Amino acid sequence: MKQFAIMIIMLLFSGSLAGCTSDETEEVQAFPAFSSVADDQEIYDNARMEGGAYIVVFSAEWCNSPCFTTMHAIWSAQAELPVLVMSTDPAENATGVTLAEWHESADAHDDDGDETGVTLTTYAFMKGHEAGKILGIDKPGSVVFVNADGEVTYLHEGRMDDSAKILQRWADATA
Numbered sequence: 001m002k003q004f005a006i007m008i009i010m011l012l013f014s015g016s017l018a019g020c021t022s023d024e025t026e027e028v029q030a031f032p033a034f035s036s037v038a039d040d041q042e043i044y045d046n047a048r049m050e051g052g053a054y055i056v057v058f059s060a061e062w063c064n065s066p067c068f069t070t071m072h073a074i075w076s077a078q079a080e081l082p083v084l085v086m087s088t089d090p091a092e093n094a095t096g097v098t099l100a101e102w103h104e105s106a107d108a109h110d111d112d113g114d115e116t117g118v119t120l121t122t123y124a125f126m127k128g129h130e131a132g133k134i135l136g137i138d139k140p141g142s143v144v145f146v147n148a149d150g151e152v153t154y155l156h157e158g159r160m161d162d163s164a165k166i167l168q169r170w171a172d173a174t175a
Contacts, residue, residue, distance in 0.1 A: 029135075029152045031131070031152055032135065034046060036126035040124060054083065054084060055074060055084070055170070057143050058137050060094060061095055071083070072109055073160060075123075077166040080122045081170065086128020087125075087128060142158070143156045146173060
């Protein structure tokens with residue numbers, strides 16, 4: 001009986017070490033290959049973004065308040081971060097809105113009468129439904145943080161408006 005108890009204790013102890021001595025690692029997911037012409041007529045792709053961290057906001061031309069809130073929250077947390085805004089809608093000029101009009105509409109989100117807010121000048125608006133699909137994103141409102149090696153460090157679904165969380169996830173991507 002005593003040997004049985006010792007064996008049980010040893011099994012419980014060795015079970016508590018599971019993972020401590022193994023070489024298990026978290027699976028790293030690379031941001032999918034993409035190439036798209038943005039509203040500034042520049043081509044954005046993996047090669048252009050290589051070597052620097054960036055944020056991708058998956059939105060859509062017809063997504064306003066929740067998506068625009070996230071974009072402005074990122075700007076407010078730290079202005080002029082490298083942000084790509086990719087549409088999850090595969091239609092060209094979805095709902096009759098061009099990429100430039102979409103960008104202007106996002107800029108105007110925080111305007112109040114004659115007082116204009118931020119203009120999201122460093123954000124590039126483009127199509128990106130293929131990359132979103134590979135990541136399992138099929139609706140707007142998701143944010144992806146990507147490190148300098150092109151690896152996804154964090155994926156958030158839904159509105160992201162917590163400045164502290166945004167800054168922490170940015171710090172993780174740039175670490």
